[in-house]
Amino acid sequence: MEIRRTALLAAGVALVLGAVSGTAGCESGSDDGGGGGESVSFDANVSGALRAWAFDNADDVGKARIDYAAKQLQGVSITMDQTGFDAQKFTTRLAGGDVPDVVQMDREYVPTYAAQGLILPLEKCFSANNVDPKQRWYPNVVGDVTYKDQVWAVPQFYQPPAIILNTTVMDAAGVQPEDIDTSKPDVLLAAIQKMYKASGGVPTTLGFDPQAVGQTYLWFISQGGKLVGDNGAPTLDDPSNIYPLETLKKIVDAQGGFAKYKGFTDAFDTFGDSNQYVRNQVGAQVNAQWYPNVLSPYKDKIKIGAVPFRGKDGQPVTVAYGGSFVIPAKAKNPSAACKWALALTEDGSWDAAATARAATIEKDKAINTGLFTGSPGPDKTIRDKYVKPSGNAGFDQVISTYYDVVATGKSAGASPAGQQLKQELTNAITSALLGQKTPQKALADAQTATMSAYRSIAGS
Missing domain, CATH: 3.40.190.10 (Periplasmic binding protein-like II)
Structure with a gap:
């Protein structure tokens, strides 16, 4: 998670x-x-x-x-x-x-x-x-x-991550699945504007939750960014990283700004009976493959679908x-x-x-969403053996989408300063989305801090 x-x-x-x-x-x-x-x-x-x-x-x-x-x-x-x-x-x-x-x-x-x-x-x-x-x-x-x-x-x-759609919110706003396209920011922003709702300036429904500080690598790698260079050296100040950060800022600015967006999403009952899909608090949200398991008990209360997260080139992409x-x-x-x-x-x-999980699922009368192992052979075998039509077309389409995108993965790169890199990248995103720094300044400061850790660990 x-x-x-x-x-x-x-x-x-x-x-x-x-x-x-x-x-x-x-x-x-x-x-x-x-x-x-x-x-x-x-x-x-x-x-x-x-x-x-x-x-x-x-x-x-x-x-x-x-x-x-x-x-x-x-x-x-x-x-x-x-x-x-x-x-x-x-x-x-x-x-x-x-x-x-x-x-x-x-x-x-x-x-x-x-x-x-x-x-x-x-x-x-x-x-x-x-x-x-x-x-x-x-x-x-x-x-x-x-x-x-x-x-x-x-x-x-x-x-792998993908985008889980709340078709109840989308249908009410006249938004189609193809409108939730991360490779086309203008199309996505138009869909967000149709679905976004607020009361007293505070969000009540997000058109799209990008998981801005939860799927950091996904946003940067998919949109052409580069986080790690030769020998694992951090490259947070690479010019290619500006576009993903600017895109994220447009998305959150269209939904009340980062402070209000973050406060709203932090209050989600993500694992509970009043989760953001049950309460129609999102029209679409980036989620890893494990999240449909969380939503499974509420299959009769929600209507969902899924689309791939698309890279800048329009192709589906995931990050491991x-x-x-x-x-x-x-x-x-x-x-x-x-x-x-x-x-x-x-x-x-x-x-x-997979056999043990299937027994648990049968006991709980839940939906088998598969088991994503990190290995293509077992993934296919488990899907063929255990993942059967559930009777809920929306959930079945969500499950199928995750299987469709699992082979599209990219690595963010391995860096000796990987832990510091992620923390400093999160800090850069936060400061830029809050408007405290320009994207260029935020990324440059993050690079300086991460390079210091890199040199300490890997040597000059």
């Missing part, structure tokens, strides 16, 4: 730097990307003990995958710390010698630790287990964990978000860590997960 991580994003880089200064700081910015993995070997035949830090509060999908992976590692004793990943805890554990063999973390963290030599590159892991990353995962998913031409993590999940598994550089059993992470992301694991 993308509406998350505020203070953690801002603090993550600083916490890493402080802990690394006494551990792997000498490797930061080295020519091999912080490597340190050349002397580590991987074997497909595994044994011994495995310590995993992952799967906090595992749901039916997670538990099914854990059980499946354990069966693939017969003879390995698996101990799991089922608490959530925390940047400070991670670096503290590494500095103190309390090193787990495998750690689950958001993909944004991966290049940061890769640049510092705190995790291992995984080419030998893949080779030992006959895994081709280009065949197992979508290219953009692999791109998220590729730094200096090496893959540093086993990725998982990719829930998701988690991954990394192997710390000082892991005691890297071979078992590798095999376990790969087992969790292979076809059999996802089939077990």
Whole structure:
């Protein structure tokens, strides 16, 4: 879920730097990307003990995958710390010698630790287990964990964003699905004006919620922006980033301005009975693939559809978000860590997960919207096996749209300063949309701050 991580994003880089200064700081910015993995070997035949830090509060999908992976590692004793990943805890554990063999973390963290030599590159892991990353995962998913031409993590999940339409609001305003087109700002703004409503200057219905600070990478990458350059260096001040920010400003200005827009959207009962679709508070909204599951219980109260998010060139586009598994550089059993992470992301694991999820859905009498794994093979298999017509044409069209766009993904790029980049980009968006800075000034200031973090982590 993308509406998350505020203070953690801002603090993550600083916490890493402080802990690394006494551990792997000498490797930061080295020519091999912080490597340190050349002397580590991987074997497909595994044994011994495995310590995993992952799967906090595992749901039916997670538990099914854990059980499946354990069966693939017969003879390995698996101990799991089922608490959530925390940047400070991670670096503290590494500095103190309390090193787990495998750690689950958001993909944004991966290049940061890769640049510092705190995790291992995984080419030998893949080779030992006959895994081709280009065949197992979508290219953009692999791109998220590729730094200096090496893959540093086993990725998982990719829930693409698209635009969920509230056809009740659209029909009342005479707006058609083709009017919600992010590649045609003038057409989109006209549709927004037809649907937008306010009372006393305060929004009551948004024509279109762009998720301005929730889908930051999507807006910039889709509209021709460039956030990461060579060797993961940030490029927030690239001239191509001005257009996406100006487009976002036009959208929110047409709906009361950013302060009122943000106050209104922050009050949405996003996961509740009075969510923005039930209350007709949006005509359309950018949402990741998981959100139709939230809306499923209200299928008899709402009328929805979906259209792709379109890039500046008019073509559908998505940006990957998701988690991954990394192997710390000082892991005691890297071979078992590798095999376990790969087992969790292979076809059999996802089939077990999909079977468990189907049972839950049948029990709850919900709609099966699919399971988006980060791998094209399992995605297709799960869709063919479990995603059937629900009897609700709107929901079925929404589900189909997400499957249609999943192969259109792009990576925002992997940067050692990725956490700081996202935070500073969010700050730039906020200041520009509030009118506190011009887009150029906001992006330039963000670039300065992010470059400082980049140099500290990756070296000059």
